[in-house]
Amino acid sequence: MHNPLTVLFHDGHLLVVHKPAGLLVHRSPIDRHETEFALQYARGLNGGRHVYPVHRLDRPTSGILVFARDSATARTLGLAMMSGEVNKTYLAMVRGWPSECGEIDYPLREEPEDRRLKGIEQPVRKAFTGYRTLATTEIPVAIEKYPNSRYALVELYPKTGRKHQLRRHMKHINHPIIGDANHGRGRHNRYFAERFGQGRLMLAATRMEFRHPVSGAQVVVSATPEASFLEVVSVFAEVPDLGQPE
Numbered sequence: 204m205h206n207p208l209t210v211l212f213h214d215g216h217l218l219v220v221h222k223p224a225g226l227l228v229h230r231s232p233i234d235r236h237e238t239e240f241a242l243q244y245a246r247g248l249n250g251g252r253h254v255y256p257v258h259r260l261d262r263p264t265s266g267i268l269v270f271a272r273d274s275a276t277a278r279t280l281g282l283a284m285m286s287g288e289v290n291k292t293y294l295a296m297v298r299g300w301p302s303e304c305g306e307i308d309y310p311l312r313e314e315p316e317d318r319r320l321k322g323i324e325q326p327v328r329k330a331f332t333g334y335r336t337l338a339t340t341e342i343p344v345a346i347e348k349y350p351n352s353r354y355a356l357v358e359l360y361p362k363t364g365r366k367h368q369l370r371r372h373m374k375h376i377n378h379p380i381i382g383d384a385n386h387g388r389g390r391h392n393r394y395f396a397e398r399f400g401q402g403r404l405m406l407a408a409t410r411m412e413f414r415h416p417v418s419g420a421q422v423v424v425s426a427t428p429e430a431s432f433l434e435v436v437s438v439f440a441e442v443p444d445l446g447q448p449e
Contacts, residue, residue, distance in 0.1 A: 206244050206247055206248065207222075207223050207226060207244060208220040208221065208222060208241060208244045208245060209426075211424050211425075211426055212422065212424050213248075215272065216271060216272055216273065216415075216417050217270070217272065217276065217280075217415070217422075218248060218249060218254055218269075218271075218272060219267060219269050219270070219411075219424050220241070220267075220268050220270070221265070221268070221426045222241050222260055222266065222268040223265050223429055224262075224264065224265040224403050224429065225262060225263065226239065226240070226241050226244075226262065227239070227240050227241065228240065228241045228242060228259050228262075228268065229242040229256060229259075241256075241268060242254065242256060242270075245270045249270075254270040254271065254272060255270060255271040255272075255274055256268075256269075256270055257270060257271055257280045257284065258284055258364070260408060261367065261370075261404075261406075263403065263404035263406070264293075264406045264408065265406075265407045265408070265428065265429050265432065266293070266407040266408025267291075267408040267409070267410070267411050267426050268408070269411070271416075276416050276417060279417075280416040283414070283416065284364060284413075285364065287363070288413065288414065289411065290410075290411070290412040290413070291360065291361055291408065291410070291411050292359070292360055292408075292410035292411070293358070293359040293360075293361070293369060293406060293407060293408050293409060294357075294359075294406075294407045294409045294428060294432075294445075295356075295357050295358075295359055295380050295405055295406045295407075296354060296356055296357075296380065296381045296405035296435060296436060297354065297355050297373055297379060297380050297381065297405075298353070298354060298379055298381065298387075298388055298391050299354070299355065299377065300336070300339050300353050300355050301336050301355055301357060301378045303335070303336055304334065304335045304336065305333070305334055306331060306333045306334070307330075307332045307334070307375065307376055308330075308331055309330060309372060309375050310329050310330055311327065311328060311330045311365045311366075311371055311372075312326070312327045313326055313327075313366065314366045314367060328363070329363060330363045330365045330368050330372065331361075331362035331363050332362065332363075332369060332372045333359070333360035333362065334358065334359050335358045336355050336356070337355075337356045337358060337442065338356040338439045338442045339353065339355045339356075339439075340353070340354050340355075340438055340439045341353045341354075342354070342438060346390050346391055346394050347391075354438065354439075355378070356436060356442055357378075359373075367385070367386070369406060370383050370385070370386045370404075370406070371386055374386040374387070379391075380406050381395055381404075381405040381435070382396075382402055382403050382404040382405045383406075384404075399431075399434055399435055401431065403431050403432070405432065405436075407429070409425060409426055409427070410423070410424070410425045411424045412424075427445055428445060433445060
């Protein structure tokens with residue numbers, strides 16, 4: 204069976220991989236019918252032995268995913284993530300032209316996966332995201348009310364880890380991520396899905412920097428976005444070198 208995960212870093216304590224878009228990290232009550240998960244593929248890369256997810260990536264998001272080979276390492280690194288000691292960078296394509304850089308300080312209400320909690324008011328948590336615009340483009344296609352349509356390629360730096368934080372924050376500043384079915388703009392999503400023959404969320408986890416939970420050494424992991432992501436960003440005349448797809 205083909206393993207869709209690509210190993211980016213590994214040692215006796217950690218296994219860091221690239222997860223393709225469309226693959227769930229683990230079983231979810233929302234997707235009961237699914238039978239393939241990044242967790243099982245990571246076990247295959249670990250000689251069939253158990254691994255522990257340190258964090259999560261949404262199903263449609265591609266990029267860096269960290270597993271620990273033991274529960275103590277998972278707990279230590281998980282706490283570091285929760286306390287903001289792990290630096291994460293995401294790459295996203297958004298509608299419109301955001302400012303050159305900025306920070307989004309916008310609290311978010313929790314979104315529980317458990318259907319039994321639906322209808323029960325959830326707490327609101329602080330949420331912070333930094334961003335930097337890397338490239339912009341304007342294409343001669345009237346998707347909404349203007350004759351041309353503008354898009355930007357941005358780096359996103361989440362300082363907190365709320366559910367769907369990046370997608371909800373970009374919607375909040377009126378620059379929704381392309382391909383986001385829940386928080387995006389349907390006309391723009393459909394345009395790119397039709398133009399490239401497939402739709403995907405244009406969000407990828409591309410860099411992570413943290414202190415190794417056992418050795419204390421600084422670990423930096425980078426991942427080039429997969430081919431389906433790079434194909435869409437070909438609409439930009441000039442983009443930074445994003446490397447070869449995973």
